[in-house]
Amino acid sequence: MSGFLTVAGLHAGYGAGRVLHGVDLTVEEGEVCAILGPNGAGKTTLLRALCGLIRTTGTVRLDGADLPRNRPEAVARRGVAHVPEGRGTFAPLTVEENLRVGAYTRRDRAAVAADIDRVYGYFPVLGKRRGQAAGSLSGGEQQMVALGRALLARPRLLLLDEPSLGLAPLVTRELFEIIRTVNRDERLTVVLVEQNAHLTLEFADRAHVLETGRIALSGAADDVRADDRVARSYLGIGG
Numbered sequence: 033m034s035g036f037l038t039v040a041g042l043h044a045g046y047g048a049g050r051v052l053h054g055v056d057l058t059v060e061e062g063e064v065c066a067i068l069g070p071n072g073a074g075k076t077t078l079l080r081a082l083c084g085l086i087r088t089t090g091t092v093r094l095d096g097a098d099l100p101r102n103r104p105e106a107v108a109r110r111g112v113a114h115v116p117e118g119r120g121t122f123a124p125l126t127v128e129e130n131l132r133v134g135a136y137t138r139r140d141r142a143a144v145a146a147d148i149d150r151v152y153g154y155f156p157v158l159g160k161r162r163g164q165a166a167g168s169l170s171g172g173e174q175q176m177v178a179l180g181r182a183l184l185a186r187p188r189l190l191l192l193d194e195p196s197l198g199l200a201p202l203v204t205r206e207l208f209e210i211i212r213t214v215n216r217d218e219r220l221t222v223v224l225v226e227q228n229a230h231l232t233l234e235f236a237d238r239a240h241v242l243e244t245g246r247i248a249l250s251g252a253a254d255d256v257r258a259d260d261r262v263a264r265s266y267l268g269i270g271g
């Protein structure tokens with residue numbers, strides 16, 4: 033198998049309820065890969081499966097080696113960062129304390145301080161609000177905190193679960209532009225799960241459409257966007 037992240041025959045679910053029925057997927061190093069699909073298709077479950085939060089069968093390899101099963105901390109140590117649905121920021125902690133949580137396994141204090149400054153470079157508003165409780169921020173700013181916290185782990189692969197949820201379109205666009213900048217500047221591979229297909233396809237390199245636990249379609253983001261039939265039947269775009 034080639035590719036940076038390779039997923040083959042991945043099955044997963046909750047107890048007796050099976051959700052993923054043999055997902056095959058390849059993500060190349062340095063790309064932004066979109067996972068699209070309707071509510072309930074299994075997008076969140078796929079990210080949970082990739083980062084070891086739920087039981088799976090099948091193969092998940094990162095940079096040529098199998099990722100550990102059912103051990104999220106071991107997966108994180110391999111360089112996989114997950115920003116879950118709903119962000120998971122700590123509301124009573126300040127912005128900067130939230131960022132430090134992302135670096136809790138690191139002992140290189142000077143490098144952590146430099147990385148926090150780098151996050152403030154990407155998200156200047158967070159620098160201004162560094163001493164404020166995260167819970168007092170807007171939805172978009174909280175999503176920035178969640179992203180920044182993930183970056184503090186110095187990941188090689190960033191898994192983002194519906195960062196646009198609850199955000200106004202302009203805020204989403206701003207957020208996606210920063211994700212693109214981070215992806216380019218740090219050669220960080222990004223898997224971006226979204227229901228907001230139209231905007232996501234503007235930013236992604238490739239897209240995979242998940243439908244009832246299987247990949248129904250894969251292609252270059254531009255091709256997926258240009259295909260009317262695909263747009264209508266899978267993505268709810270167009271007439």
Ligand SMILES: Nc1ncnc2c1ncn2[C@@H]1O[C@H](COP(=O)(O)OP(=O)(O)O)[C@@H](O)[C@H]1O
Binds near residue numbers: 046051072075
């Ligand atoms: N914690 C859970 N326990 C049981 N079933 C779940 C759980 N989370 C999700 N599911 C079910 O798994 C299916 C896929 O959900 P999910 O992965 O959240 O889809 P998506 O993120 O694409 O909306 C749905 O039928 C959902 O009800």
Ligand SMILES: [Mg+2]
Binds near residue numbers: 077
């Ligand atoms: Mg979801």
